[in-house]
Amino acid sequence: MAEAITFHFDVDGENFTSAGNASVQVKRKLRHLGFPADVIKRVAIAMYEGEINMVIHADGGSADVIVSPEEVKIVLADRGPGIPDVALAMKEGYSTASDSIRSLGFGAGMGLPNMKRYTDSMEIDTKLGVGTTITMTVKVA
Amino acid sequence: MAKEYRHSVSLDRDRCKGCTHCLRRCPVEAIRIHDGKARINSNRCIDCGVCIDVCPHKAKKATSDKLADIKRFKYTVALPAPSLYGQFDNLDDIDYVLQGLLDLGFDDVYEVSRAAEVVSGLTRIYLSRDDIEKPVISSACPVIVRLISLRYPYLCENILPIQPPVDIAAHRARERALEKHPELTSEDIGIVFISPCPAKVSYIKNGSDGKKSDIDLVLSMSDIYFDLLDVMKMELSSEPISHTGMIGVSWASTGGEASALFNDKYLAADGIENVIRVLEQIDNGNFPYLEFIELNACNGGCVGGMMTVENPYIAKARLQTLKRYLPVSENWDFRDDSNAEIPEKYLSGPVEYAPVSALSSNMSEAMAKMSRIQEIHKMLPDIDCGFCGSPTCYCFAEDVVKGSADISECIFMLREKMQKAAKEEQHEDQ
Structure with a gap:
């Protein structure tokens, strides 16, 4: 049985490119x-x-990807403003991104819905003014 | 396991000084330096030619056939790539070049640009279908097709399933030769492509997409350049030779193929590093809706190939002048008719995903190796100096785990070890 491997990444909030x-x-x-x-x-x-969400809304954060032969778990953590209404944020097409972000082609309101669609499970843990942690898993069939 | 891919880019060991220019610039990390000499991993190499371009000692070379080889055939047809027309100063008619090729000893010429115009027509038909994966990615640059087959499983089906112009030109040239000369057999005929790049040489030598290629020899544009220049006269024969329009000539530089689709939903990119960035972004799904994507490994497109002579941007400027008074296209075999069928013989086989980078076929073992790579990588200085012979510290860690490098080859690790030893010695002295 192989041990899980964790990859850690810092997501730079200032650098869109x-x-x-x-x-x-x-x-x-x-x-x-x-x-x-x-x-x-x-x-x-x-x-x-x-x-992209972390860069647009939370000034960056960190991403940990925990890999095992059975599943890939992605933990995205930020210290952004938090999500006031998760159900609303999950709606396709809903976005609070600014016009300047939209002019770059982002902010279509498909981020969270796509994250849910492409993963087997997704949990959102958010606190206003403190930050958001999203944990997603993709199972290896 | 994919069959071995034969390459035309190789190393002149005597000239190689073991410097790190090619090591750092290879976009697919296919080069390592061992015992002071560069070595190219043929499973990874995509024949882009960057290493030829950056080597200050001219130790990287591209192998191709020689002009004298055409004597092996009773009847030869030259297939000039359209980029050839951009290599000459003060050229106002393509026929000067084509007549030059005939004077060099070829019996006939068939311009690749003619087949390019055919491919443009077929692509327009293909794009009008609604059961295809979009964006459609051009199949013309063999570097791109190979890169996608090695790295991007989900983009394989986006590749245009139509043969590149060079194959169609070869096919038509052979047909025409047999028609004109019924006394000849297929073996008597030598179809000779004049290539701007080593990637096309490899592509053809590997049997153009799995099939037996119709091309018998591939000559390098730069090899025949001076021979051609010597025989070229600026006189026109009574009979026009060229049958190429603006579209065919435009294929020589980036944007030519895409703009010939009369559809503004396209992207055209060149330079292997830019191309990789574009592919990553399409692969991530965050991409504007586009119908067609033209990607060229060389800067400027085929005019930037490693076997051309002239600066690609000058060549492109010359082509602009050359095509000014040409009709849009001279090869309208396939008019824009969405009901038209693409002839079977012009279709290419599907591009199959054949990754080479997996650490092991057993995932537990691969994970154990990956953990070890991570551990070793943490110990390294992460400055990618290249002295160990691997392009980056991360690559070096991979090489150590794969067993092709030893940790002591890192000069920083060695220094630490020596300092430690020196300290211990001091300690013993006291």
Whole structure:
């Protein structure tokens, strides 16, 4: 039985151009580990969306990816403003991103819904003024 | 396991000084330096030619056939890539180049740009179908197709399933030769491609997408350049030779293939590092809706190939002048008719995902190795100096775990070890 491996990434909140880098790196590691292509794709998309969210709304944060042969767990933690209404935030098309963010092509209100769609489970732990931690798992079928 | 891919990029060991230029710049980390000489891992190499470009000692070379080889055939047809037309100064007619090729000893010429116009027509038909994966990615640059097959499983089905122009040109050239000369057999005919890059040489030598290639020889544009220049006269024969329009010539530089689709929903990128960034972004799904993506490994497109002579941007400027008075296309075999079928013979086989980077076929074992890589990586200085012979500290950690490098090859680790030993010695002296 192999032990789980944790990959840690700091997500830089000030640098929009590097958003998505952690996702690219995770994708590479999963490829090296020999995960099936569909698992890699689901992890990469969920992770990418989460990363972008942290940059847009929370001034960055950290991403931990815990990998075992059975599942890939992604823990995204930030010290942002928190999500006032999780149910509303989960609605497709709902976004609080600013116009300048939208002009970059982000803020379509599909981030959280996509994260849920591409993972097997997703938990949101959020406290206003303290931060948000999102834990997602993708099972290896 | 994929069959071994044969490459045309190789190393001249005598010239290699073991410096780290190629090591650092190889976009797929295929190079290592062992015993003071570079070594290319052929499973990983995508023939992009960056190492040829960056080597200050000209130790990387691209192998191709020689002009003298055409004597092996009774009848030869030259297939010039459109980038060839951008290599000459004060050229106002493509026929000067084509006549030059005939004067060099070829019996006939068939321009790859003609087939490019055919591919443009077929691509327009393909894009009008609604049962296909979009964006459609061009199949013309073999570096890109190989890169996708090694790294991007989900993009394999986006690749245009139509043969690149060079294959279609070869096929048509052979058909035409047999028609014109019924006394010849197929073996008598030599189809000779004049290539701007080593990637196309490899692609053809590996049997263009799995099938037996119709191309018998591949010559390097730079190899024949001076021979061609010597015989080129700026006189026109009575009979026009070229049958190429603006579209065919445009294929030589980035954006030419995409703009020929008469559809503004396209992206055209060049330079292998830019291309990788674009592919990563499409793969992540965060991408604007596009119909077509043209990606070229070389800066500027095929005019930037490692076997060309002229600066790619100058070549491109010359092509602009050259195509000014040309019709849009001279090869309308496939008019924009969405009901038209793409002929079977012009289809290419599916691109299959064949990753090479997995640490082990057993996942538990792969994970144990990955843990070890992480541990070793933490011990390394993370400055990617390249002295150990691996391109990055992370790669070095991987190489140590894979058994192809020893931890003592890191000069920082060695220094620590020596300092420790020195201290212990001092200790003993006291």
